[in-house]
Amino acid sequence: MTSRISSVSPAALVDFQWWRMAEGRWIGPKNQRLLAGHPADDGYQPLKSEPALFRRFADQRDTEGAFAEFAARYGDLDGGGVVVVGDHIATAEEMASNDPFLVYSEGRSLQIWRGHRQMLAFAVRLWDAINEGKADELIGTDLLVKPYDSLVEPGKPAPKYMVWTRTASAQHDLGLTTPKTFDEQFEPATPLMKASLPEMAARAALANLISEMCATVRVVMRVTSAQPDGLRLTFEVRSLIAAMWLQFALAVDGQREYRPCPVCGDWWDATEARSDRKTCSDRCRKRMHRQTVSGGTGV
Numbered sequence: 001m002t003s004r005i006s007s008v009s010p011a012a013l014v015d016f017q018w019w020r021m022a023e024g025r026w027i028g029p030k031n032q033r034l035l036a037g038h039p040a041d042d043g044y045q046p047l048k049s050e051p052a053l054f055r056r057f058a059d060q061r062d063t064e065g066a067f068a069e070f071a072a073r074y075g076d077l078d079g080g081g082v083v084v085v086g087d088h089i090a091t092a093e094e095m096a097s098n099d100p101f102l103v104y105s106e107g108r109s110l111q112i113w114r115g116h117r118q119m120l121a122f123a124v125r126l127w128d129a130i131n132e133g134k135a136d137e138l139i140g141t142d143l144l145v146k147p148y149d150s151l152v153e154p155g156k157p158a159p160k161y162m163v164w165t166r167t168a169s170a171q172h173d174l175g176l177t178t179p180k181t182f183d184e185q186f187e188p189a190t191p192l193m194k195a196s197l198p199e200m201a202a203r204a205a206l207a208n209l210i211s212e213m214c215a216t217v218r219v220v221m222r223v224t225s226a227q228p229d230g231l232r233l234t235f236e237v238r239s240l241i242a243a244m245w246l247q248f249a250l251a252v253d254g255q256r257e258y259r260p261c262p263v264c265g266d267w268w269d270a271t272e273a274r275s276d277r278k279t280c281s282d283r284c285r286k287r288m289h290r291q292t293v294s295g296g297t298g299v
């Protein structure tokens with residue numbers, strides 16, 4: 001082989017380590033709940049070992065228990081956060097203290113967990129609808145398409161439509177600036193569209209949302225010199241939420257396919273799997289087989 005660059009994709013060169021959450025617990029009064037914990041000792045590589053992680057997160061329920069379980073299994077969404085001591089937010093005295101017996105953790109609010117999940121789930125829903133040819137079912141519920149003519153400046157070429165997405169509440173939870181809209185629940189997704197509807201509307205909204213969120217959570221393009229075959233393009237992420245948006249963007253770009261496992265319920269990456277494979281792993285395949293043999297309800 002004498003190819004000038006290797007066939008390794010930019011995605012395969014992403015070097016991202018993360019830590020599961022240890023001693024995770026919910027603290028604080030009703031309207032200020034925080035999931036606090038600290039990184040476990042051993043790191044792992046989510047993008048290499050959990051190829052369907054963004055889908056699992058998008059499918060979570062918005063409950064404290066579900067988020068705590070996710071954090072214990074995959075880690076906090078980001079580093080930093082509110083400093084916590086025991087079951088409360090650290091006081092000024094505790095922050096300034098030199099007491100070696102004080103144990104500090106970091107906390108992230110339920111609003112932030114929910115906002116991130118809802119934003120990602122919305123994007124995944126758009127993608128699924130596009131792939132299944134059902135984008136029209138989203139119009140009026142997840143997407144609004146409005147004629148643009150009333151908003152056009154005189155003398156400027158007129159786009160025909162403007163797409164609005166139901167992401168305003170997630171934007172609010174994440175503390176992102178939400179423009180005032182004619183409808184409190186919707187958010188302008190794309191200002192310019194001369195498209196046939198509704199597939200184009202869904203696609204334009206999805207493209208815009210992925211681009212915006214990757215910028216917000218800081219998915220960064222990098223050139224790496226660590227490869228033996230020279231300088232190569234790759235990506236850098238420094239948080240689990242950024243890793244999940246990168247994973248989703250690469251899935252959209254690579255038209256990857258995911259299936260839910262009938263045994264454990266988890267999503268798995270089925271892009272390169274045989275069409276008759278149903279389960280996520282050998283373990284689940286054997287479990288399904290045992291259930292079938294023992295006369296269970298297995299397939």
Ligand SMILES: [Zn+2]
Nearest residue numbers: 261264280284
């Ligand atoms: Zn499974």
